[in-house]
Amino acid sequence: VADTAQRRPGLRPAPGAGRPLPALPPRARAAAFVRRHKLAPYLLLAPALAGIALVLLWPLAQVVLFSFQNYGLPQLTGAQPTQWVGLANFTATFTDPEFWLSLRNTVAFAVVVVPLTLLLGTAIGLLLNRLGRKMAAFVSGAALLAWATPPTAGAVLFYWLFNPDGGLVDWGLAKLPHWLVGSTNWAQYNWTTTGALQAYTVLTILVLWTSFPFIAVSVLAGLKTVPGELYEAARIDGAGSWGTFRRITYPLLKPIFLVLLLLSVIWDFNVFNQIYLISGFPGNQNEYNLSLYSYDKAFGFPPSYGLGGALALIFTFILLVITVGYVRASVRQGVIA
Amino acid sequence: MSPARRARAVSRNGIALIIGLVTLFPIFWMVSTAFKPSPEIYSLTPSLLPSHPTLHNFDTVIGGQASGIGPVWMFFRNSLSVTLATVVIASVLSLLASVAVARFRFRLRGSFLIMLLIVQMIPGQALIIALFVDFNKLGLLQNLGGLVIVYAAQALPVSIWMLRNFVATVPRELEEAAAIDGASAPRIFWRVLFPLVMPGLVATSIFSFITAYNEFIVALTFLGQDHSLYTLPIYVTYFFGRGGAQWGPIMAASTLYTVPVLIFFMIVRRRLVGGLVAGAVKG
Numbered sequence: 036v037a038d039t040a041q042r043r044p045g046l047r048p049a050p051g052a053g054r055p056l057p058a059l060p061p062r063a064r065a066a067a068f069v070r071r072h073k074l075a076p077y078l079l080l081a082p083a084l085a086g087i088a089l090v091l092l093w094p095l096a097q098v099v100l101f102s103f104q105n106y107g108l109p110q111l112t113g114a115q116p117t118q119w120v121g122l123a124n125f126t127a128t129f130t131d132p133e134f135w136l137s138l139r140n141t142v143a144f145a146v147v148v149v150p151l152t153l154l155l156g157t158a159i160g161l162l163l164n165r166l167g168r169k170m171a172a173f174v175s176g177a178a179l180l181a182w183a184t185p186p187t188a189g190a191v192l193f194y195w196l197f198n199p200d201g202g203l204v205d206w207g208l209a210k211l212p213h214w215l216v217g218s219t220n221w222a223q224y225n226w227t228t229t230g231a232l233q234a235y236t237v238l239t240i241l242v243l244w245t246s247f248p249f250i251a252v253s254v255l256a257g258l259k260t261v262p263g264e265l266y267e268a269a270r271i272d273g274a275g276s277w278g279t280f281r282r283i284t285y286p287l288l289k290p291i292f293l294v295l296l297l298l299s300v301i302w303d304f305n306v307f308n309q310i311y312l313i314s315g316f317p318g319n320q321n322e323y324n325l326s327l328y329s330y331d332k333a334f335g336f337p338p339s340y341g342l343g344g345a346l347a348l349i350f351t352f353i354l355l356v357i358t359v360g361y362v363r364a365s366v367r368q369g370v371i372a
Numbered sequence: 373m374s375p376a377r378r379a380r381a382v383s384r385n386g387i388a389l390i391i392g393l394v395t396l397f398p399i400f401w402m403v404s405t406a407f408k409p410s411p412e413i414y415s416l417t418p419s420l421l422p423s424h425p426t427l428h429n430f431d432t433v434i435g436g437q438a439s440g441i442g443p444v445w446m447f448f449r450n451s452l453s454v455t456l457a458t459v460v461i462a463s464v465l466s467l468l469a470s471v472a473v474a475r476f477r478f479r480l481r482g483s484f485l486i487m488l489l490i491v492q493m494i495p496g497q498a499l500i501i502a503l504f505v506d507f508n509k510l511g512l513l514q515n516l517g518g519l520v521i522v523y524a525a526q527a528l529p530v531s532i533w534m535l536r537n538f539v540a541t542v543p544r545e546l547e548e549a550a551a552i553d554g555a556s557a558p559r560i561f562w563r564v565l566f567p568l569v570m571p572g573l574v575a576t577s578i579f580s581f582i583t584a585y586n587e588f589i590v591a592l593t594f595l596g597q598d599h600s601l602y603t604l605p606i607y608v609t610y611f612f613g614r615g616g617a618q619w620g621p622i623m624a625a626s627t628l629y630t631v632p633v634l635i636f637f638m639i640v641r642r643r644l645v646g647g648l649v650a651g652a653v654k655g
Contacts, residue, residue: 076476080484083469083528090525091491094502101501111505162388170388176638177395183637184399185586187605188626191612192402195619201414203401244398305495308588308605312612326497333501334593340501347498358493362486 095351101344108338124345133320134346137328140231144324145303148239152299153292155243156250161280163251164258175255178248186245190312193241199223227313227322234313234322241309246302250295257291258284290364297361301354325350402630405623406430413620429624438621439611441599444628447607451585454519454603458584459577461524466531466576467539467569471561473532474539485533492529496589504593514598522590527580534579538572539565578640585633604629 059067069075102124109115128134159178163171184192197204200223208221226233261284269279285292307326314322317335329350333343405413406429408422432438434445473481503522504513512518542565550560591603602610608629611622 073478076472076478076481079468079472079476083465083532084484086465086521086525087488087491087528090503090522091494091499091529094499094506095494097502097505098498101505106505111508159391162384162391165384166388167385170385174388174392174395176641177392179637179641180399180634181395183582183633184630185605185633187586187588187608188402188630189398191608191622191626192398194612195405195623196398196401198619200617201418201619203418206416206418244395248395301493305497307497311588312609315613326495329497330500330589334504340505343501347495347501350495351498354493354495355490358490361493362489365489 098344098347098351101340102348104341104344106340106344111338111340120341124339124341125349127342128345128349133323133328136321137323137325140235140323141304141325144235144238144306145300148242148303149296149299151239152243152246152250152303153296156247156295157254157292159247159251160254160258161284163255175248175252178251181244182246182248184245186308187312189241189245190309193237193244194227194313197226197237199225227315228319231322234310234319238306238310238313241313242303242306246299250299253291253295254288257288261287290367293364294361297357297364300357301361304350304354304357399630399634402623403627405619406627408620410620429620430628432621433624433628438618439607439625440614441602441607441610444607444625446600447602447604448628450516450601451604454516454523455581455584457517457520458523458527459580461520462527462531462580463573463577465524466528466535467566467573469528469532470535470539471565474536475544488529488533492533496526500589500593503590507594513594514596514601515594516601518594519584519587519591519603522594523580523584523587526587527576527583530579531576534576535569535572538569538575542568574640 069078103119103121104110105118105120105123110117159174163175166174196202199205204226205221205224208216208224211221226237228234265283265287266279269283274282305326306324307330310322310324310327311330314327316327317331320328320331323331325346329343329346332346333340404421407425407427409424409426409428412419412422412424429438434443436443436446472478473485507513507518507522510518512521546564546568547560550564555563586605587603588605588609591606592609595601595603595606599610608622608625611618611625
């Protein structure tokens, strides 16, 4: 690949370019050095790279080290030396039933919520595409507000909606006939402490509410790129709306769906903030997901950064496998030009 | 329009209306609760709108009695200063880096781009442990500057990824023409490139704004018991965790935390959708 800096005088400092070297002022000499060694892109990249390396990459490397050490509070304060403990943190993790419970919660949640989000988001995206301008602006505006609500405020708000004392959901369910909502006494039903299933029901509705807008808007943006003639032709051939979706929309938007699928999986694995609030951390350990469990191990009592590190590593590994899929999908879509 | 098509259009609009209203409802309920006096909040027959609207909940939040850790403005100031500093730093660094990847071909360029994609997937929960240990050593734990460093770095991968598209669409000829007219490199950067990538900078700024304004786990872990440094989400969490069922004041605090962002997003709406779809990453 040709070095474009050669062709582009634009980012090369021009002054003093033709003069003899000893006459150059220091600034111009530095500029000439940068030009000669083609350093410009590296200099432009350096500050960002330093930030990423120090705050994202180096900590990740450290976490790997911690996961093989007994790093805890005494080691943090320097009261005791750090020792290598081999795979002890990993064996402790894999033999802890709490770990398997949190893994089960995480996976089950993703398995339920990811398809729900994608289906709901796609359906609303398709709907938005067929609405008149005013109605589309109303629905996408509402979706934007749901998406923009800070997760902490959203979680507190849904906790209040599902609260046993004065919450709207229990009041509404108690009003409904038994044949519809079962014989549970819904008045003052406690969604957050009764069990993991109930807490995750609240979480599911909350996460659906926050994440369908992004899917809907992305699908809508994809739909705008589909040439109208294709639909025209399908209509003339007598295709119904389901047939049109299956034969035209879905194949054309498949790359977008793939990326949205992977992003949703990653987001739903990463849910922390909302479950922290809904489970009332620290409490209701049966409601922890993997990230909350690992946070509890690292910063609970007693804090064990080694154990937390091992868990973070397992968690990152799972996400990395998913990410590889994401990168491959991106490459196939041609976003890495 | 045939009757069947008209019926379909009507039902489509009906469904759309219901979806819009259901989506808006939780936000509406938050604001409505914030204006209700206590007896109405816990009433056995909740009403949609407060029948005796009151500012009492806001008063206790602004005065600081309800949360017990200070007036809401203190946390607003913390959140705003952290967010603005993050936006400025992340914008400058990502603009420089995106010029490098969009305008130059160099070794490791491809690896750098792939590294960005992978790095943005590292879960915050994985990094927080090492960051806590490091920032503890540096004495930056109970420090808003420490938060800014982490947030700016976390916003970089996505910002660079989004901005490079914007930089790449600026025609090189413009810069070349300016160079022929004798403009220096910094001048070309500020006078030619910068105004043209401004829409992209707005989009990435919105992204780093959300990252910093909403961030939870780092602030929660770093700030610990130093109430005076709490950002808004940590303040709301503390308030919520205090118990005592103060739903009126808590909803008032959540409203004050949420509504400014919602207004801001309604204003920047157009740019936001374009920018997010262009970047199509992380929310």
